[in-house]
Amino acid sequence: DAGITQSPRHKVTETGTPVTLRCHQTENHRYMYWYRQDPGHGLRLIHYSYGVKDTDKGEVSDGYSVSRSKTEDFLLTLESATSSQTSVYFCAISETLPTNEKLFFGSGTQLSVL
């Protein structure tokens, strides 16, 4: 498996609190992605990064922000968590554009917002 670590693995928080999820990679891959997984919706892209300080929105970016100050770290922040953000969050990396490369996924973070 690729060197991807997500932290925390599980988190329970209350509505309105800020939450930051971390994705750390040891592969020196350029591209990093945050997906959320919900029953019936599959995997939906939240934000992605194509380099340090280069990020862009995915299809479900509202309520989320990201930062990438180093190649190896990609942070996902929920500024004020809502119950609708209860989900499993997956980080993924790829060496080059997905046109030419597969994605490697982390083990996921189970987030519950009460």
Place this chain on the structure above:
Amino acid sequence: GQQVMQIPQYQHVQEGEDFTTYCNSSTTLSNIQWYKQRPGGHPVFLIQLVKSGEVKKQKRLTFQFGEAKKNSSLHITATQTTDVGTYFCAEITGGGNKLTFGTGTQLKVEL
């Protein structure tokens, strides 16, 4: 947002039966990838299809890309309990920067 549609959403089969999942897009795809996610696990890459009409095999798994590059399928011959999981197709979007996943097909195999 636009998602690639997969059918069926769920499939229960008896061990030894065949299984097929289909992926359909309203637009022409540059290429398509397939992933498998075991229960409680994370998605793992299976294969990428690029050419119109392409067929690739991995042991009991056969992947096809439609002639018009608007659909794809994954066929498993003689399913085993190790095939249990959710199978996703994924299309390249955003000028090649992003991978948009289908809704997935959850496969359960009963003895």
